Amino acid sequence: MTIILLIAFIISLIHLSVSKRLKTYVSVLAFQGILLFGAAFIELIRINLVNLLFILLETIVIKSIAIPYFLNYLIRRNKITRESEPYLPDFISLVIVTAIIFGSFLLSGTMYTSINRLFFMAAFSGLFTGLYFIISRKKIITHVMGFLVMENGVFALTLAAGAQMPMLVNAGILLDIFASVLLLGIFVNKIGGILKEQEAGQLRNLKD
Amino acid sequence: MLGTYFTGALVISLLLLLNRKKNWNYILSVAFLILQCILTVYEFNHQGIQELKYFTADALAVILLVISCIISVPAFWHSYIYFSKGKWLPREQSIYFSALVILLTSLSGAYLSGHIAVTWIFVELTTFSASALVYHRRNLRTLEGTWKYLFVCTVSLTLVFIGILFLTMALQQVGLKNLSYSNLLANAPLLNTFWLKIAFLFIFTGYTCKAGLVPMYTADIDAKDKAPSPAGALFSSVLLNAGFLGIFRFYLILSHTGIFSWAGQILMISGFLSIFVASVYMYKVKNIKRMFAYSSMEHIGLIMLALACGPIGFYAAILHLVLHSFTKSSLFFQTGQVYRIYKSKSVYDTGDYFRYNLAGALVLLSGFFILSALPPSGMFISEFLILRSLFESNHYWILAVVLLLLTWIIWSMGKNIFKLLFIPAVEPQEMSMEKIPPWESLSQFILLALVVYLGLNPPFAFTELIHNAIKNLPG
Numbered sequence: 286m287t288i289i290l291l292i293a294f295i296i297s298l299i300h301l302s303v304s305k306r307l308k309t310y311v312s313v314l315a316f317q318g319i320l321l322f323g324a325a326f327i328e329l330i331r332i333n334l335v336n337l338l339f340i341l342l343e344t345i346v347i348k349s350i351a352i353p354y355f356l357n358y359l360i361r362r363n364k365i366t367r368e369s370e371p372y373l374p375d376f377i378s379l380v381i382v383t384a385i386i387f388g389s390f391l392l393s394g395t396m397y398t399s400i401n402r403l404f405f406m407a408a409f410s411g412l413f414t415g416l417y418f419i420i421s422r423k424k425i426i427t428h429v430m431g432f433l434v435m436e437n438g439v440f441a442l443t444l445a446a447g448a449q450m451p452m453l454v455n456a457g458i459l460l461d462i463f464a465s466v467l468l469l470g471i472f473v474n475k476i477g478g479i480l481k482e483q484e485a486g487q488l489r490n491l492k493d
Numbered sequence: 494m495l496g497t498y499f500t501g502a503l504v505i506s507l508l509l510l511l512n513r514k515k516n517w518n519y520i521l522s523v524a525f526l527i528l529q530c531i532l533t534v535y536e537f538n539h540q541g542i543q544e545l546k547y548f549t550a551d552a553l554a555v556i557l558l559v560i561s562c563i564i565s566v567p568a569f570w571h572s573y574i575y576f577s578k579g580k581w582l583p584r585e586q587s588i589y590f591s592a593l594v595i596l597l598t599s600l601s602g603a604y605l606s607g608h609i610a611v612t613w614i615f616v617e618l619t620t621f622s623a624s625a626l627v628y629h630r631r632n633l634r635t636l637e638g639t640w641k642y643l644f645v646c647t648v649s650l651t652l653v654f655i656g657i658l659f660l661t662m663a664l665q666q667v668g669l670k671n672l673s674y675s676n677l678l679a680n681a682p683l684l685n686t687f688w689l690k691i692a693f694l695f696i697f698t699g700y701t702c703k704a705g706l707v708p709m710y711t712a713d714i715d716a717k718d719k720a721p722s723p724a725g726a727l728f729s730s731v732l733l734n735a736g737f738l739g740i741f742r743f744y745l746i747l748s749h750t751g752i753f754s755w756a757g758q759i760l761m762i763s764g765f766l767s768i769f770v771a772s773v774y775m776y777k778v779k780n781i782k783r784m785f786a787y788s789s790m791e792h793i794g795l796i797m798l799a800l801a802c803g804p805i806g807f808y809a810a811i812l813h814l815v816l817h818s819f820t821k822s823s824l825f826f827q828t829g830q831v832y833r834i835y836k837s838k839s840v841y842d843t844g845d846y847f848r849y850n851l852a853g854a855l856v857l858l859s860g861f862f863i864l865s866a867l868p869p870s871g872m873f874i875s876e877f878l879i880l881r882s883l884f885e886s887n888h889y890w891i892l893a894v895v896l897l898l899l900t901w902i903i904w905s906m907g908k909n910i911f912k913l914l915f916i917p918a919v920e921p922q923e924m925s926m927e928k929i930p931p932w933e934s935l936s937q938f939i940l941l942a943l944v945v946y947l948g949l950n951p952p953f954a955f956t957e958l959i960h961n962a963i964k965n966l967p968g
Binding site: 396397398399400412416419425428432435436439442443445446449450452453456457459460463464467468471475476488490491493 | 610613614617621624628633634636637638639640641643644647648650651654655657658659661662665666670672685687715718719774777778779780783
């Protein structure tokens with residue numbers, strides 16, 4: 286079952302690479318939250334109840350309800366245009382993300398471990414796809430979304446590594462919440478109000 | 494004690510945040526400084542004792558804690574001057590001081606932590622408080638600086654977290670769970686080197702955002718430039734030390750494994766590239782604060798080279814770190830005065846500084862000589878040891894290129910500093926210039942004198958602390 290969920294996670298990354306509308310990004314992020322909820326539930330069922338509840342709460346409430354709601358609110362409030370405006374055409378984006386996934390496949394194949402390699406594959410794919418989105422999109426809000434995809438990848442990795450170390454899983458979740466709240470909070474209060482277009486190109490004053 | 498410190502600091506920062514009266518603000522700040530000093534003295538006298546399960550004051554932690562204690566006093570004092578001169582809303586002042594307290598507290602936590610994940614949590618907290626300080630002026634440029642700093646640091650610290658996850662995989666293979674440094678150090682030879690390599694790459698890359706090294710240095714430079722100068726002084730001294738600490742602690746663990754020389758090569762590449770990038774930017778940079786920020790990058794690069802080069806280098810690295818912290822913070826405090834006089838940080842708008850602020854000009858001049866490691870600067874000793882360690886470990890080519898780059902950096906920096914000190918500005922607005930009393934430069938002189946003293950005649954306790962800090966490294 287976990288395998289299906291993780292594969293669905295990887296497919297959702299491919300879907301992200303070709304989608305144009307910001308709304309799609311938001312719904313894919315919410316969908317990934319649900320997938321990770323399922324994977325977490327199956328993998329971590331053995332740890333104590335409080336921790337399990339905390340983790341499930343994080344995946345469902347934060348990742349698939351609160352953050353998407355907040356992102357939608359931001360898009361509406363700041364009147365951000367619907368297009369994601371990538372620097373590269375969709376086809377190239379698709380090729381790059383596929384290459385990332387294939388690379389992650391090879392990379393996780395080299396790893397000497399008893400843990401299911403698919404976790405690593407999903408984690409690395411999420412991680413590098415997120416980084417790729419940060420590099421290749423114009424809007425600041427898509428940078429934040431890229432970061433959130435990265436965080437989802439990290440969460441998959443936490444599931445693989447942290448099954449026996451709940452403290453680490455919790456630390457990772459706190460990072461998740463903390464960073465999302467901070468980045469989105471600044472976005473909603475400051476950047477949205479001051480910059481009209483909210484493109485990363487406007488943040489080019491500091492240089493030598 | 495540590496529990497009292499954390500609670501006290503938290504209460505003080507909350508009160509600072511809520512309070513709008515200026516006098517109370519200063520009283521609370523002084524209370525925090527006293528708390529910080531008490532903690533430093535306490536930890537100095539209680540080395541090696543575990544507290545609150547996750548914290549242990551080892552020699553390196555004590556060294557860094559003492560540095561942070563010494564620098565935080567002038568930092569608060571200059572912040573006080575900064576606020577008494579400008580027109581700031583009480584709210585802005587409250588947020589500033591509260592963030593300063595949180596920054597220093599989380600730095601103390603990061604220094605003292607004996608657990609790799611706890612260090613990471615506290616370093617993450619510094620990102621949060623530091624961005625509040627960078628955003629202090631609340632204009633478009635500080636917003637840009639804050640956003641970049643926050644984004645780059647969050648991504649980098651996520652990388653550190655991934656590194657820690659890989660480390661846990663290495664641990665789980667041999668049936669261990671405990672991530673404390675002492676446990677890692679004891680079991681390091683058992684761990685699978687493949688996982689350790691990946692973990693080191695991620696952790697090192699992540700912490701470079703705090704240390705200001707290649708590859709994640711960019712946002713750090715903007716932050717040092719855009720934050721008010723007392724905060725900038727803290728960023729390029731105590732915050733930089735926290736980044737160094739994160740890298741050093743893991744490097745120490747690797748020293749007991751077969752991949753120690755491999756890790757050394759990574760440090761060397763990053764250190765060398767940092768010096769190179771710093772030298773390129775310093776040639777064209779015209780903003781004095783950014784120039785000092787790039788100079789920090791050069792020095793942390795030198796420290797990394799030293800760490801990669803064997804026993805003499807280890808000692809030199811820690812010594813250089815200490816001396817650099819004092820010199821750089823002193824120069825950053827001084828740039829605050831330069832800005833108040835000329836209302837600009839660019840060398841084009843400044844000049845003839847000796848005429849307007851004699852004491853400040855002397856600080857800049859002597860600070861420049863000390864930073865370029867001319868005797869009697871203490872940095873001469875540490876830098877000489879670093880170069881010697883490069884020579885003795887047979888890195889002749891790197892040594893030659895580094896020497897050339899250092900000369901180039903001294904020239905680039907001297908060009909700007911001497912322009913600022915001696916050549917008259919194009920259109921000086923003498924009527925509106927502020928007179929700065931010489932006693933405001935006192936703390937800078939004390940810090941610089943400390944650099945000379947510690948280099949030429951280091952007290953026994955100090956050298957012993959450094960030797961203790963590096964005693965687990967080979968050689």
